[in-house]
Amino acid sequence: MVEVQGNPVKRFVVKQFLPLGFCVAVVFALLFPIPGNVLYQYKVNGWKLVTTVNMALIFFIFGITLETTELKEAMKGYKVLLLAIVTILFLTGLTGFIFINMDFKPMEFGYGLAIFACVPTSLSSGVALVIQGYGNAALALLMTVCTNILGIFISPLVVKLILSSAIKDIKVDAVDLVIKLGVSIIIPLLVGKSVRELWAPALRFAKKYKVPLYLVNQFQIVMIVWQTLSHSQHELLKQKLYDVVFAIMGAIGQHFFFLLLAILIAWVVPIVGMRMQDGERKAFIIMCSQKSLPTAAVIISYLPSGPGDSFQHVEGDDVATGSQGLGDLGLVAIPCIVFYVMQVFVDAFLANGWASKYEKGQALQSKYADQLAQLEKLEPHAPSLIASTVIEEELNAYGAGAGAAPDTELRFDVAEVTDKARLLGGIVEQSDHLGVSGQNQAR
Template identity: 40%
Template sequence: MVADSKADPPPPKPAWKQRLERVQTFVVENYLPIAFAVALTFALAYPVPGRFLVNIVVLDNVHIVQEVNMAIVFLISGLALNTTEMKKAMKRESWPSVAFGMAMILLVTPALGFAMREIPLTPPAFAVGLTIFCLVPTTLGIGVALVRSCRGNEAIALLLTVASNMLGVFTMPLYLRLLFLNHDTGGLKLNIDIPNLLVKLSLTILVPSVIGKAAREMFKPVEQFAKDYRTPLSLFSTSNLAFIVWQTLSGARDLLFEQRAAMIVSVIVLSAAIHLFYLLINHYIVKWVAVGG
């Protein structure tokens, strides 16, 4: 009898293992909203640890734990930054995309602040917060994390994040004066210390990104480590962002609970509407340019 040369097919995986793999895939693909939801839940349910950490301040105004979290996020961004993507981001054909992104972030989207300023929220600080929300550049870490989760070009995302935040230090004071001249700010002080903010941004985003990228380029084991553990590094980066959210919400939890529920819901709905408006306007502009090209 001639032995069958074909290997037997592997036995099917148990049903529980298949379900576990599906759950794991879902968690990895949706880790950003899941992590933020967990951070929100813990901050509102038991704020003591987060409040303790957010109140650790050095040099008068540096929340050191949050700054370390943010530095880790951008260190990982530098480690994960693909040289090919970086070269592509620097090529001439990418300049229109970068210029469009910078113009939308620093010039166009802040204009929505004029509408947010006029919304009659109580206390007025809510309207001020939404207005400033429109003014600020790309949120540190979130922009890169979202692009990574969508499998976009992380190099362009990192470039836009760093550049818009650095330039935003100079554009935001102008917008603040324009928007809040002779306008009620609810007792909030809106002064910006430009030199101090530039130093903090450099130490938080620029230096860690450069260190991460330099380590990847100079040491092959580091590059291999970044490639082999790309997903765990991405999850760890997102966890640090969620850690910042947890601390911030823990510190503000009591203040939030003092406000009327209707006002809190209104702010959440308006924030979502702002994001939706930005997404739609950018989608249709890019679509129009693509069709025109």
Template identity: 30%
Template sequence: MTILKKNWFFVGIALMFGLAFALPGLGEVFREYRILNVAIFLAFFLTGLSLDTSTVKEQARQTKILFAAILSAHFLIPSLAFAFGNLLFPHHPDIVIGLIIIASAPVTVASGTVMTNVARGNVALSLFICVLSNFVGILIIPFTLKLFIGIGQYVELPVLQMLISLSLKVLLPTIIGQLLRPKVWPYLQPHKKYNSIFQQCVVLLIIFNATSKASGELLQAGPQLLLMVIASTVALHTIILVINFLIATKVIRLDLPSTAAFTIHVSQKTLTVSYLVWAGYFANQYPLGLIPPICYHLTQMIMDTFIADRFRKKALQVERNSAVDRDGKGNLKR
């Protein structure tokens, strides 16, 4: 029972996949009544309420980190995804578009900061990256998608319409939440764990909705394509983690806590915004397009848990070594 409680989210994923194949028509009901759109609006509203940005101003002065985070998250990663997609899936435009969509999305809101905290990293920097990427990402994602998807000549995108839509669905509820935070959050803070549960439930609904939409195509494509997508997202996320680690340590030369924050958070992408883009502009023509974002989301959740643990162990070792050096008895203690 304890194992089930601890891993309920992964059990939920399996249930969503099973339900999507068993009752694909239920997904149509969700789409018809825009149930998921309402849930996503509430999720970003709660994000605005819970996001403590009081330390962000201090980090905003670090322009080299600002530039590196934006360059990596919104230009380098989409370029890698574009190359990966066209190299590995030249005959599956759904998969190529899906990889570009998740790569162009802003970084995650809660997950990256939580894992940075687990890694004993610079949480203030992680929050800074989160706020910066989500604000900038929503503004430039239509142009990034138009650039890379336009190269492949898959579909014509209404850039202005997408920009307005994403701003209303993502930025607006987040800003409203931030404005109400001083008055509302003190009453909700004792129950903040339910905010995390709600956010994860929204992700489960996205998985169900996307899988039910693509169930026929998935059955037709067979398990080999799905395994290839999973392998490609694992490889892509691994390369992104390595690149961001090298940027943090070799290019902008951050300390260990800031390296953990940069490596983890800049490498993570939000499934929620990816869903809004796919559902609004690609779902009918490319029903398999959200499968790569789902696979990437699950990949980063699993892989970054181990990455965070490695950073945590390294931080603890550094702390122990510093303590030994301070008391002047290093030789005796060793």
């Protein structure tokens, strides 16, 4: 999470930059679609140049700000990491079969939800929310890196599988998609990370200008949304209001479905014997319920469009092949945009709840810790504050547990220490009830 110093207005703008940017992008796309449409259609040798540059900048900045130390520490939770990879790239991805067969009008909305189910987890918002909820941020970051790199190879295959089940004769070149995603993601990420590690001024720059780099990153996402909506402004305005509302509700429902699926898996896993600490559980739930809009936008932009009248001039090459397409690609992207916005708001509410519970637990610990510290000052010769089970073990060692009298060298009042231990045990019990996971998990 980016910490911002300064006046409240500045903090608000930085924190809410993405939702505010989306609002501006929607207004400009609907009122002045020509500039965004021109940028969207600009191609060089079949590559949508501006979209590719936007995506490359996102991952270059991600690489130059990527910390290595915490990633190594997060590898201790490799079992949870593997479970998250399977959940994000396969379990939620295969739910695309559900959404593509729902009765959306136009069907582009259903295609959008199906494609969005197949992409990796979000880049920055997910990790920020895990930090906000006192989860394991290092593990969340590792989930982001691994799923976005593996997703380059897995997501196009899953997208092709799902689309082929619903659209007859659709031509999806999975290898071409892998290449385009590789150029947009892996190369910029590796370049950014290499520059950070090999050139000291770049490291200092990344640390000093963390907030501006964060804003530039978010601006690239806004640019992708603006271009996509501008391209499809004419088609979007033709749609009936209740069809658009149904698509919006579908996107919201999809996120809640992913959230409940992640919670269910996190609840079942300890039952079958796999340990998941509190901070790991929070990271797993947030990251497995979120999806990456930039990756989805790039995949959508390179899928075949048409066969619609509005595309016979704009996307003539695709129609000329005679293959079935997805229709208006801008309409396909709309539910993805809605999902992305809603996941931030819904998961922020969840993270705030976790944070409140954690902070109450810490306050409770602090309150009783002060009282017990005062007791120790008043009784400096009394034993340290230890749990009752430890006291019983020590008494048994001296024979008290067997009915014998304690050794005369054991100079303390047993009843008094037991009361102290009972008080301390009560603190631990209440803190656990409030969800306190310990400082090592509050990342």
